[in-house]
Amino acid sequence: xxxxxxxxxxxxxxxxxxxxxxxxxxxxxxxxxxxxxxxxxxxxxxxxxxxxxxxxxxxxxxxxxxxxxxxxxxxxxxxxxxxxxxxxxxxxxxxxxxxxxxxxxxxxxxxxxxxxxxxxxxxxxxxxxxxxxxxxxxxxxxxxxxxxxxxxxxxxxxxxxxxxxxxxxxxxxxxxx
Numbered sequence: 001x002x003x004x005x006x007x008x009x010x011x012x013x014x015x016x017x018x019x020x021x022x023x024x025x026x027x028x029x030x031x032x033x034x035x036x037x038x039x040x041x042x043x044x045x046x047x048x049x050x051x052x053x054x055x056x057x058x059x060x061x062x063x064x065x066x067x068x069x070x071x072x073x074x075x076x077x078x079x080x081x082x083x084x085x086x087x088x089x090x091x092x093x094x095x096x097x098x099x100x101x102x103x104x105x106x107x108x109x110x111x112x113x114x115x116x117x118x119x120x121x122x123x124x125x126x127x128x129x130x131x132x133x134x135x136x137x138x139x140x141x142x143x144x145x146x147x148x149x150x151x152x153x154x155x156x157x158x159x160x161x162x163x164x165x166x167x168x169x170x171x172x173x174x175x176x177x
Contacts, residue, residue, distance in 0.1 A: 001119070010115055011160060013123030014071040016153035020051070021077050025120055026152070032116035036109035039101035042090035045109050048080040048139050055138065062134040063149060069127055077152040080135060081110055083145040103147060110148055123155030 001009070030047055038044065050059045056078060063072035072078065086094060086102045094101045114124040127149040135146055164170075 006115060006119055008162065009159070010118035010124070011162070012125040013151070013153075013155040013157060014125055015155065015157035016071065016074050016076065016123060016151070017156045018074065018076065019154055021122065021153060023051075025122065026051070026077060028120065029113045029116045029122075029152070033109040033113040036105075036112040038090070038105035038108065039093065040087055040090040042086040042102065042105060043109075044084045044086045044090070044102040045106050046082040046084050047109075047113070048082060048141075050078045050080065050139070051076065058138050059135065062131040062138060063127060063151075065129075065131055068129045071125070072127075072151060075151040075153050079113070079150040079152060080139055080141075080146050081106055081148040081150065082141055083147055106147055110150060113150060117152060121154070122152060123157075125151040127151060 026049055030049070033045070033047060034043075050056050056076075057073075059078050059080075060072040060075065063078060064070050083102060083106055085091075086105075090101050093099075110126055114126065117124045128147070130149055132146050135149075136142070136144075139146075
């Protein structure tokens, strides 16, 4: 499939089959994230894969809350994306330009992970709403942030048609309009 077909296939899945995902497949998704570009090649991320059933139960509980993300209880894998320190060059650039390059970089690496998962027939959902304090404690993360989680598994729901703005509403040429 070409890239546009892959991008069309990738969606936020919130219903998963109970079957496990092999570590071989998860490793391919991690490899896609590993080769993602980043500001000054800083690579400010670490992906913590949770597939142990007991830990997964606690991680799902920390993911679902206040009426959100109940599907986390049926996901066979949850990946926490830990924000690591940028290298010195990226940090200096981030300060000078007042732009949080590390968060952009984490987003790019996360989407690389999700696109590879989609290419392999898996579903993903990038999650920003979760109990970060509890998640950090469960995963042994100290002094760092966890901006995102990725739910990963075989989708059980239907593929949905994307509802997007028209091209002329989300882009323009040579001047902001």
